Amino acid sequence: MDFLHRNEVLIIQHLQKDYRACYDFLNFMSTVGDPRNxxxxxxxxxxxxxxxxGTKMIWVAVIGDWFNLIFKWxxxxxxxxxxxxxTQIYPNRSSPCLEQFPTTCETGPGSPSGHAMGSSCVWYVMVTAALSHTVTRMDKFSIILHxxxxxxxxxxxxxxxxxxxxSRVFIATHFPHQVILGVIGGMLVAEAFExxxxxxTATLRTYLKTNLFLFLFALGFYLLLRLLNIDLLWSVPIAKKWCANLDWIHIDTTPLAGLVRNLGVLFGLGFAINSEMFLRSCRGENGYKPSFRVLCAGTSLATLQLYHFVKIPTxxxxxxxxxSFCKSASIxxxxxxxxPYCVHMFMKPREKKIK
Known part of the structure; x- marks a missing residue:
């Protein structure tokens, strides 16, 4: 493994030397793959x-990130x-110099890449969903278009x-083989959910049982390895030790932070889909209107951007x-x-006036 890492470090050095001018673009692409997005x-x-x-996307993202955590451990x-x-493989402490960036200092283990896995599983869902609507007829033109x-x-x-x-390799937060494993893992999870x-049609009980299973399995696995004197948080002190700037260390990059975030999102989705507000709005008469959907999507996007200004004390x-669990569940x-319920109530009086 050290031999593989040594050769991959040369690739990272090559990228940082020859593609430094593309940093802004690569940093943007790293953000594209951020599971939080x-x-x-x-x-x-x-x-x-x-x-x-949309529902499948949440399930795939949560289960994919959960598998990512288990494999990291x-x-x-x-x-x-x-x-x-x-490493001790470089003689006379002549270790290569890798440039670090504000997004470099992830604190969890590196394999497989969570960004690559999250990006591949979600985009796999989006691409397959889009393709499922491209063939409506079996004539020659439709087949060519498909x-x-x-x-x-x-x-x-x-x-x-x-x-x-x-982008993840460029900022020296992953080795090339780690991002490849991430992409393959994400696609396998997404394909399984197909x-x-x-x-x-999952009920609230199903959501709660799944949440409980994911939490207890991760907790049990963590405690079992602790009994075997294996510290699954071994990477956190090393990350703090070698990060070029301690301000770049964030608690939300720790393994447990990702687990809590995902459990919160799945928990919130279960309550939301089984709520009276959802049934009255999205499953009601307005739910099939394009204007209702566009207004809900735009309002949701704008509202969720405000969440970035809500800073959780660390x-x-x-x-x-x-x-973090509560904030994730609220999304x-x-x-x-x-x-949707607010939009539904907003459109209701206008409909009465028209009548």
Missing amino acids: IFSIYFPLWFHLNQTV ILFGHRPYWWVQE RLTWSFLWSLFWLIQISVCI HIPGIQ HQEHLFYVL PLTVVALI
Whole structure:
């Protein structure tokens, strides 16, 4: 593994030397792959465009990120920016110099890449959903159009995934093999959910049971390895030790922070979809109107951008996790229940006036 890492460090150095002028673009692509953007951008757009796809997107993102966490704990993958300092394979401490950036200092293990896995699974869902609506007739023109659309969308998919992977390698937060594993893992999770139709009709009890299982399994796995004297948070002190700027260390990049965020989102979605507000608005008469969907999508996107200004205090770790869970749960509640219900009530008086 050290031999592989050593060769991959050369790739990172090459990227940082020859593509430094593309930093802004690569940093943007790294943001595109950020799992948090799945909930604040992709989900509100797709849910109000197609509730089935939006719901599947949340399930795929949450389960995919959960698998990512478990594999990170199993594989113990190093990140380039600290590996070059910790390894003993370079003679006379002549370790290569890797440039660090504000987004470099992730604190969790590096394999597989969470950004690459999150990006691939969500874009896989979006591409397959779009392609499922391209063939309505079996005439020659429709088939040709479908093939052209298929080629375009999958080319776009791979262009985005390659860009996200290069960006993560460029900032020295992942080795190349880690982002490749992430892309493959994300696609496998998304493809598995193509064959699980029961998600759309899941009851609140199903959501709660799934949440409880994911939490207890992760907690049990963590405690089991602790009993075996294996510290699953081993990467956090190393990240703090070798990060060029301690201001770049953020608690929301720790393994437990991602778990809490995902459990909160799934918990909130379960309550939202089974709420009276959702049934009256999205499943009511207005729910089929394009104007209602567009207004809900636009309002949801604008509202969720305000969430970035809500800063959770980080001085107490347990308080941070509790508040992070509540904030994450409020996202689907806002998108699925609260905003559609408000839009529904706004449109109702106007409809009466017209009558």
